[in-house]
Amino acid sequence: MLRFISKRLLSLFSTLFVATIVIFLMIEVVPGDPAAFMMGLSTNTEAADALRAELGLNAGVLERYFGWVTGMLSGDFGISYTYRVPVSGLIFDRMLVSVPLTVYALILSTVIAIPVGVIAASRRGTAVDTTLMGVAQVGVAVPNFWFAILLVLLFSTSLQWFSAGGFPGWEAGFWLCLKSLTLPAISLALPQAAILSRVMRSSVLEVMNEDYMRTARAKGLSERQALLRHGLRNALIPVLTILGLQFSFLLAGGIIIESIFSIPGLGRLVFQSIAQRDLIVVKSVVTLLVMAVVMITFIVDLAYAVVDPRLREGSN
Amino acid sequence: MSLLNIQGLLLSIHGSEILSNVAIGVEEGQIVAIVGESGSGKSMTASAVMQLVPNGAEMSGNVWFMDDNLLDKTEAEMCDVRKNHIGMVFQEPMTALNPVQTIGKQVIEAVRLADKSLSKDQAREKAELMLHKVGLEQTRFPLNTYPHKLSGGQRQRVVIAIALSQNPRLLIADEPTTALDVTTQSQIMKLLKKLVKQENMGLLLISHDLAVVAEVADHIVIMRNGKVIEQGNTDIFFNEMSDDYSKELFAASKLTFKDKKSEKSSDIILDIKNLKKDYKLSGSKKLRAVDNVSFRLKKGENIGLVGESGCGKSTLVRCILGVEAYKSGEILLNGEVFDGQKELRKHINAVFQDPFGSFNPRHMVKRVVAEPFYLIDTPLSSTEQLSKVEEMLNHVGLNADDMDKYSHEFSGGQRQRIAIARALITEPSVIVLDEATSALDVLIREQILELLENLSENLGISYLFISHDLTTVRNITDRVLVMKDGIIVEQGPTNEIYNNPQHPYTNTLLEASPDITKALNDKRNELDDNFV
Amino acid sequence: MKCLLQIMMIWLSGICASFGQNTINLGLQLEPPNLDPTSGAAAAIDEVVYGNIFEGLVRINQKGEVVPGLALFWELSTDGRSYVFHLADGVKFHDGELFDAEDVRYSFNRARAAGSTNAKKYIFEPIVNIDVFDPLTVMITLNHARTDFLFNLGLGDAVIVNESSAANNAFNPIGTGPFKFDKWVRGNSINIVRNDNYWGGAPSLVSATFKIITDPLSAYTAMMAGDIDAFPNYPAPENLFLFNNDANFEVVIGLTAGETILATNNKKAPFDDILVRKAMAHAINRTELINGAMFGNAVPIGTHFAPDHPDYVDMTELYPHNLSKAREYLKDAGYQDGFTVSLKLPPPIYARRTGELIAYQLEKIGIHVEIENMEWAQWIDQVLRNRNFDLTIVSHVEPMDINIYANANYYFGYDNQEFQKIIADIDESSDPRLTSELYKKAQIKIAEDAVNGYLFQLGKYGVWKNNVRGMWDNYPIRSNDLRNVYFEGGN
């Protein structure tokens, strides 16, 4: 187990290291600079130059790269060009919104998808299966931003059940925040739930054909019992991968949804930072997101090992 | 009253008939073996008893188990029957256990399903006892062992323990040893036999191999195409059987010896010298898959290479075929050092085990058979190629029309013929037969072996015949090499090895090999003992 | 628990009802990058802080007039070069520091220093001397008289800051205004609260929250849901009529200082040919643009000047929409077969929509326009700095910025000595009547030269609940001065 973890950690860090280089180089070639952006239509190039110096944009490439990476290692992500406050604080505030939103959406999608997948699989070939999977097919096909617009149209405008956007901040109370995150979470969750339920269904079907399920049936377990006691845990293994992928996808993929619902999340921060050429924020957020993906992959691997004893030894 | 009495069982899936009018009975303490080739319906019969049949299956007839007709039972009632009365063991021990649960948990689950009154600790104790009964000692195999830690044979023991822990009256074993090595196979068979006697259960044993069951079965049922051809008690069955098919099966399972003409030339065509091959394991550890192997193959000579799975024979084959680099040593092919260069490849070719995986499913037979022409420096015209392909197909007993078919249109035996034709087409001096008959039903195996023998005589080809099974290579080889853990532990002329094995491992292998003649003799002795 | 919460909420709403509403939620489409109006050019900064947190010596009111600010009154020397400002007494910065003449000197010296990041450094360039007579009197001497100097002092870039807090104004603004900065949840909202020690009489609002709502869809739903009390500059003119039809809301369509122009690269062929520019001017159909892109809510302009300004000259009929004339000019210029140009569009929706219409209109006279949408950063880089463009559409939101045409190096590259002379004369002029005449002359000149396509003045679309009073109707400068805002029916 220890060797398994250390091996994964090593690959995790090497991926991250390469990622920082890629991100840094990518940011380097982005045209446009924050100082000029902040001066707008002004004719005053002198002021822009002064601002550039103030922001530390005139240092050499290597110097900036190492400054950035070593800074990040000590938790210092630098100062935002536009906001002029520490990037770490900016990101942290956004995470307080994005992470709960992502978790909320994931919980929703899991809660919907797993029963749907199991039911469809155990009633394969029946009308129930066809209907559920038909709905799932449509769900996969719906772009989440379009779904979000429809939700707004229905719930915020026609029914007025939910406020259409904005985020009151956690100090305003948990339920209020939860309410304001509900529509965004649903619009993020639905297409993911559709995907997940399809994966779950095929995973369950696959498991149901396994020999050990036959062994379980031979013990005298009913099909349902066998599925619950022996099938589910095995069927969840591929689902875990998808869940991991979805978490990282949702964390960053909320850009459009966050914007439609005016939610101050990570996606919007980075989107806005790209536009404003607040590149120090961009590279930090992207690094963070990459780190999140890599970490989640790592956690999913660990979860695999928990679920599947074969992996604990790190054997092939 | 029989324990199990199947009467006039009919089973069809989506309208196509799988079983027709099957009638089989099992008594307490009796071992009944159903023997048949693939597709004979033997496994379906077992599934029908358990009522674990595929979707869309329809059954009629009677399956009497004690006083109940199982076909009348609801699914819930069948669950009870499975819990308490009938246990089952399957063919694939590697996948028959839930990989994410400990063996203990899986056995305990079975225990508690059968007897709800047991406390956790009692169930635990019983599970330990059951594992002990099947030969898995607590000290080496504690309850919290995960299945992946166990070998195939050990896993099969766990499956048996699961079945046994419910104190079944009837045990159904569906090819329980087919996926196992010979030595393990014989152990498992002995275990089953012992348990049946101990617990006074009925055992319905399903196998494709008459020799395997002859030793243990009290009653033999021969099935073919969903019908029972013939059945009878083992002691008299072989004497009294009347059906041709049964006779053929029996003949094929029997080991006969043919005298071989031993006028071999002294030309050495394959010379393996001190071959070594390592595999890197994790870290700095290495596995020596082939350790200092040397042997020579003369023109027209056939050599058998025998060993159980993991002994390194496959690696050796890959090295000889030039598809894997070796660490040290030398392979001389027709006197030249061979390490995969194209010019020498035409002298050596191979036939592999899996008749279904041996051909690109998207190529027609003519393209498949002609593939080795790639080795010929001066390419033949396509008409020349075609006529050559036709010639080869004729050699292996197929027609010229077969050229334009795809491999999936052929049966397993026919496919092996095509594979042989492909191996022959460049007229090589050596053909490596890597378990070439292992996946075939006994009768087909006979035919293929015969074909190989004829080809060897007519074309003067040498074979290197790789097998896990000593009996298969017995008739076709002049010499046998026995391999274990990468080392050739014994080699010599085939007859000598069989009659007078020097190495204990060879001995074990021979002992474990199913041998119908020996089995019947043993059985007779046993009976005699009982009379005394 | 939930029950308790409900009771609390009922109780709270009861309080609000009995005392009347005194906090306001305002919608803001663009979040300010920081809150220091003396650094950078983002209009969004002024929209939050100008007049609320920061004040200058003078203030611009919603009519665009200069009114007293921290300077209660002032005297101008007869040569028009020296201003003596008499400052309000007892004014304190929000951190308790006392405001006096030294702060004025500090603020202006800081803005004109080398290395200053003030986007409108030019305001301070004429200053030769700042003399502090006493803590409440300061004299500013210019190199020559400038009629626009006072107005410029009223801009956000010239607000008075305190030396001890100036460096942190970007994120913790300390000014002298009627509201104090409270907190800023980035990406979400900025909160300001009443400055009870305000020298000029405290405002009626206790606090105000600027909610950042970038998405126009959210802007609509947030207004409709009542999350927002007022959207000073509502981003979606297309659905304004829905608020108009709703008795709960008031819609006030005003003007901004934003001249929306089809900026043309005068240094690049074929636009260096005035005939081509005239042809384009005739091809443009302002009515269609305003109807199509602004949904009727904009005022056409014929030159680069705010139409509500007293000196404005209506030049819209100089080159009326006339396709045959346009084609004729093109033919005269030798482009009877037309040509292909690019149109680089910055992100604002007015630019994108107008751009599509302009492309369609120019196509009719054979000018094939390829639209290139880009972000501001790219636009600034390519268009503004490197002048790598043919056409672009942008709104010049700075007030009184016709002088940009005197800068031959400005991005549209209008290099005309006659015009430069007019602007120089304006700079030199100390006579308001003459200045006014010169401004008119300047407007006519650039209109005649068809330097750019003059399209329309950007509207200010104010939407608020019908009980909100005291919001600005117009944006002579970008400010949401909340000192006079209150809720009718409140206390």
Place this chain on the structure above:
Amino acid sequence: MKSLPLSLLVGSGLTLIFIIMAGLSFVWTPYDVTALNIDQKFLDPSLLHLLGTDHFGRDVLSMIMVGTRNAIAVSIIAVGIGMIIGVPLGLWVAGSRMNGGSFFDEILMRGNDLIFAFPSLLMAIMITAVFGPGVINAIIAIGIFNIPVFARMTRGAAMGLWSREYIMAARVCGKGMWRISYEHILPNILNLLIVQATIQFSIAIIAEASLSYVGLGTQPPMPSLGRMLNEAQTMIFFAPWLAYFPGGAIVTMVLGLNLMGDGIRDVLDPKLRQRKGQDVVA
């Protein structure tokens, strides 16, 4: 004759409708999509304008037809890029791994992990920020993320085949890695590739819609479904059809493609399990 699965019939039917619509738009649309007519703006769906008109008075049906065509073109090229680069890469590393070299395989798989670790939509936005918005850059941005999908899938499938005995037979015949990949591997993974391609195709359509929704895809005056939705969002309160129809078009097209993919898989290989979910998340 086996009866074709319903999913294939429905899926290919839907897909065909869109292909016909897209193809037709080359030669004919009910109205000119570049002609703006302000007087005709926000017309309800009617016989004259089956799906109504937008804020510039353009015919929505015509725009959807051309928008579909653009979406299909972008997706085909993007998926094509992914296949042309990804498949040989996958074949190569699988082959070299099976022939003893795992170095390139490791590099490729790490590279794959790296690309997968980057949030795709964000990266597409970055790419278009670097190179400017537009169709070509949208294609590149979508295409790049298709490469690892195909590389990984090809690699996995090829590795499975490399252990088959007919590959062994071919190796015994002295055939090299590339020849085997071409003769034996590629034809046998074609099924998988086709199915994956339809899935990736549908993902690409959503990706294109997302990119143009944020204004980075197809540029005006060329209509695009995503941009239509973006432009419509402030008008849905009085002209909801502007959001219904383009969104519906995306959903139906993607649905059709997914159903078709499922159907093809069922026909080509009933045993092939539904494994698509993993790739749909992007």
